[in-house]
Amino acid sequence: MDINTLKTQIELEILQVNSPEELEVFRAKYLGRKGALAELTSIIPQLPIEQRAGLGQQVNMLKSQLQALITDRQKVFSGGATKVTSSTICDLGMPGIAQELGRLHPITQVIEEINTVFVNMGFVVADGPEVETEFNNFTGLNIPLNHPSRDAFDTFYLKDYPKMLLRSHTSPVQVRAMKSRKPPLAVIVPGRVYRPDAVDASHLFMFHQIEGFMVDTNVTFSGLKGILETFAKKVFGEEIKMRFRPHFFPFTEPSAEVEISCIICKGKGCSVCGRKGWLEILGAGMIHPNVFKQVGYDSKKYSGFAFGMGIERIAMLKYGINDIRLFFENDLRFLKQF
């Protein structure tokens, strides 16, 4: 294209440019690395020597005219004044520009944290259905029907589905996993569980548990203590102390209620721990031979431990949350804190 035609084209085209974006396209078209002017410049070396200087001059002139046109046009868009662009000044006091990330629910975060601790110790994760049979939820776990030991497990039974219920703990997965596999087993089971209850600051009718159990030829109470102490130190900090108190659960013998030194008062006694200096966080024990019998394990050959904890309780302690209902209100101001 001859340089005068190009000049005319430029002058006509700049009038059609109506936005900064279009102006940028325009600039690239003529002044860009592969733009029209660059193309012209690139043919200069091929010209006879006497013509080279002349065209060179013309091109440079057109270039400065073009730049002036672009600058003028820019002023039109910015209302006369030249806008301060990022290339000249960057006020780092301005908010950064980024895609905002969403958050995982705090319960999910706590579950994943605990899972990781156990998976790193060699445990595998299993899950099971929330609608369970009465057998897996009770009988298979040595909880007789019509017995006071069931009082701790109020249960949602289902209408029109006899002997079916919403699991009241994650322990049925123990029965399922043991029935489907032979030892050695080291398993954790996180999940939702259900117990009829009126909702208040410390009660819900749905919450989350993590169940864990290990079965092998030489599993002992001492090993249970070791595993749980490791867990507590990883989740609550190395300085945490742990104590085991005798307790009763139908599916373990011996059974223990496990407490950690209060993370608020460090064991001195405060309102969170009820002045005791200790916080109950989980139940545990050696798997009862009757449970082994139900799943066809030989309790002479194998021994095992099991433990279970409420995730909401752990999360409340960990984050200092005082009302359990907050977890399921899903207030974004709450969710975005984690």
Next chain:
Amino acid sequence: MTVNLMKVTYNWLKDFVEIGLSPHALADKLTMAGLEVKTVEEKEGDFVFEIEITSNRPDWLSVVGIAREVAAITNKKFNANCLMLNVKNPQCKRLNLKQFNVNIESQKDCSFYSAKILRNVKVGQSPDWLKKRLELVGCRSVNNIVDITNYVLFEQAQPLHAFDLDKLSSGEIFVRRARKGEKLITIDAVEKNLNPEILVIADKNNPIAAAGVMGGKDTEVSWDTKNILLEAAVFNPAVVRLGRQILGLNSESSYRFERGVNAQAVEFCSMRAVKLMLDLSGAELVGDKSVGKISKKTKSIYFDCRCIQEKLGINVASAKIKTILTHLGFSLKAKDKNNMLIEIPGFRSDVNCAEDIVEEVARIYGYEKIHSSLPAVKPQAKFSSDRDLVLFVKNILTGLGLNEAITYSLIDRESLSLCSSTSAFAEVRDPLSKEQEILRPAIVPSLLRCVSYNLNQKQELVNIFEIAKVYFPSGASLDEELCLGIVLCGERNLLLEQGRLKDKMSLLHIKGVLETLASRLGVKEVAFAWQTKEIVDVFANGKKIGTIGCCAQQILEKLDIKHRDVFMLEVSLNKLFDCVELKKNFVTLPKFPAIARDISFVIKNNISVQEVLDAIKIAGKPLLESVEVTDYYQGSQIPAGSRGLTISCLYRLLERTLTEEEVSPVHARIAKLLIEKFEVTLR
């Protein structure tokens, strides 16, 4: 009554064991032995312990049971001398008991029933020491006779009941199931309807007590009572439990019967009460009739002391083991160095196997003395589970700016009307409240409530998701399906260098989330089809996996959401996961440059862009590498009912550089196709 809390006082315990510890030190010891002391309260010169008793230890529902424990923990002797019962019917002037009969309908319901007849009772106030002890453990004093039965209940965990003998219609007692239509006014003056599930004590005509639960008003001991019948019995725990559940009553008595009383001590306890009655009310024992059998047989467990090492992982000397067990009331017969036969006392119905003995030893030895060790966890195969995929999905969604919510899996009936489609659902039997009634068949209704809640908190953008099970009947069974629900509402403010932009949520945002997710999961094809005016079916690899849509106006009104659109997604993850392909295959990067050509045109709104793109893809073969929509506008320059689009076509050959001359005819062909088939106007 506070059910699982047992009150006992320091001085009462001292009747049976010497205590060298302060009340608080004793409380700590008890707690660490499995009797969790909740509170210690100093009261009237004594200390009241409130102890949580686990359901396996009915013997701890008595002062003697706890005293026995104190003896074992503190290495002292349990002393029952104060119970000296030199009343082996000393003054029992044998009544002609032919006049008096006890009839047990079923030995299963009641294995033993003892009736003691006492004459010339002087009903009056109890002495202060008795009143005080009862009141300290939370039992109101009534009169000397009733107080004595309660005193023995707390001391021995054996519930007793005293009837006014003269109020019985005849000299006969029947232990039988209630008949349909029978009624009983219990001592709390409430009339209860009875049915054959309930075991009662009856005279010839009427029920006079709900067995093991509560006595009747008509036959209760009053200030005028002269003669009494003292009942001591062994009722079937399950029958008592069912009875009190049906009657909606819970008494100290039923609480103990449900957990099981020590049958071997019933007669002893009955005589303990008689002795107190003789001493405190001037009564004379004139009759003693018992029916049923009490097995004298004791349980024995063969125990190998090495079991301790095996189960606990520590070594406890066999001498120590023996001391602990003896203190707890077990009788031991040594077989050899490690083995012994352990005879289980009648009050320890909970001890049935070697593991129970291990717990006894561990408890008293002290859990804190068991050192911890780390077991070797052997490698095992993973369980097949969607967990990893679910977490992957959650991370993708949070990466897209969505926040994870967790809502209840049970919903109220009203929430069902927030579902965009009606589906079958399952219900909870006898729900406690209407919020806990229905197993949800969809997640979105719960999320819509979260939208409403958050809008009320003045959130400008509500963008949340949840992954949870939903439930639906499928033939005779109830299926659970893992689902993903997403709702978007409001606008995202983007502060960019050119100023503020408002990114208003739309159905395309939902589509974008799903497409990104599907693409990350390697799902080959996602397609959409309008089902109704608001709802779009979503297909993955040709199979329907769920819906996306815009919340209908009448639903928004129910939620009180005004001037906002809410967009939602509900997709079965089980179905989506069937289409997942996480295997990646590297595609060689192109060596030669591509040529990009745009086409801008105006197209009628009723023509789907997807159809246009699909047609272009076919028309552009084989040079066309990709085609995408790069701009979109509607405005004054565009005729109504149409929109302006810019489509960018990328042409490339893998083996050499493509020339403009090769591209032009193809691009012209595409333009022609647009004009002819889709009636567009090029701009």
